[in-house]
Amino acid sequence: MHADQPVRTGRAKRLPRAVRERQILDAAVDVFSRLGFHAASMDEISEVAGISKPMLYAYLGSKEELFASCIRREATRMMEAIAAGVEPDQPPDVQLWSGLRAFFGFVGENRASWQVLHRQASSQGGPFAAELADMRGRAIGLVAALLLHSSETQDVPRAGDAEAESLAAALVGAGESLADWWLDHPAEPAGVVAARLMNLVWMGFGDLVQGHVWHPPNRR
């Protein structure tokens, strides 16, 4: 995924702090994703990063602070990737579709990031899960706004804020979960997984079993 340092031999080359910090975070995400927070050791992270342990502490603080930094960085990267993917002045279903594509695209190309963000962060309690909850909250807000706007264009009065928000929560949850499932079934291409979720949540089984499917408008 990220290029690994060759095996450490003696002293590492001197590099400016900002560069080292990035390398350390890359290494930490890699190790945390493979082993989980507790089983990951600072020794291993330092080794993968190509430096010695005291550097970790000098630059990123304690193990917990390092983990939190990983989560923050990856969460930000992901939200930016999604924001870059949506097409704001399209109809709601197309917006949802492009958001899903961007999301699954990111996860596919950054499996380690997703592993850390979703599985690790949420199974540690406390401030880590909170960091995640914050990101999820923003995502839910976006989807809820989409739904509200979508029901405004129809002239149906009934969709309230709470209704929209909880449906959005369910959809975001479904997305997280499907991405998680995808980690264990990596054969499928991102587009297929995204399309599957799109159909599920937009059409519903009730329509699908009758042969009604949703498909994207064919531009490009």
Added chain:
Amino acid sequence: MHADQPVRTGRAKRLPRAVRERQILDAAVDVFSRLGFHAASMDEISEVAGISKPMLYAYLGSKEELFASCIRREATRMMEAIAAGVEPDQPPDVQLWSGLRAFFGFVGENRASWQVLHRQASSQGGPFAAELADMRGRAIGLVAALLLHSSETQDVPRAGDAEAESLAAALVGAGESLADWWLDHPAEPAGVVAARLMNLVWMGFGDLVQGHVWHPPNRR
């Protein structure tokens, strides 16, 4: 959730092995769910169980074996709860509905079990995740069969096995995920959460934003 032993004072009362084993598993589920596999210590589990550490090893073997026993027991309990809840000779949507109710009912009354099953087991690799994958596989099979049957009753030719199975996977994933979300929003009653998912996957947003909702047939 489970009644805790009062504080250990000296020697514990002598009890038959089967009873102690159950107490130990109860304690282990509790501790694993709160702390996760790695952070949980055998000392703490033994303390919560009201016995001393060597008893754990005498009865349930190593830490890993103990964890695996927890997963197996809780997975079995859950599948049985769901099986007991479905009503086999109802139409597909009602079957799905009763399955969802049973599922969320179980999770609501056994949050610790769910925490161990879903979050902990899946974030440890290897044999633990495999144990889970097996259970999930069975659940997916059930739902897929339901969907296939459901599309047979309509005279639509197109739903193949693979299609049904991947949709089932998505639905099961959505259920897992919504249950997970629910852990952090315990205020909602089980029925509401179940109904939300039912509507999402059966009707889809496309219908919901137009005011079409699914509701259970009103028996009782």
Added chain:
DNA sequence: CGGTTAACCTACTGGTGAGTAGGTAAGAGT
């Protein structure tokens, strides 16, 4: 009431990993 079994204990070992003390050298500024 002895004797056997099985439930139960205290008290250790060995290993591992977080975090630190204290020192070395590479490059920048003068």
Added chain:
DNA sequence: ACTCTTACCTACTCACCAGTAGGTTAACCG
């Protein structure tokens, strides 16, 4: 060339925890 800063290191300490050795007492059986 000479110092100063800062990137970088080796080599520890200390705590915690999985797993065990070896001993104790309660119940049951004759």
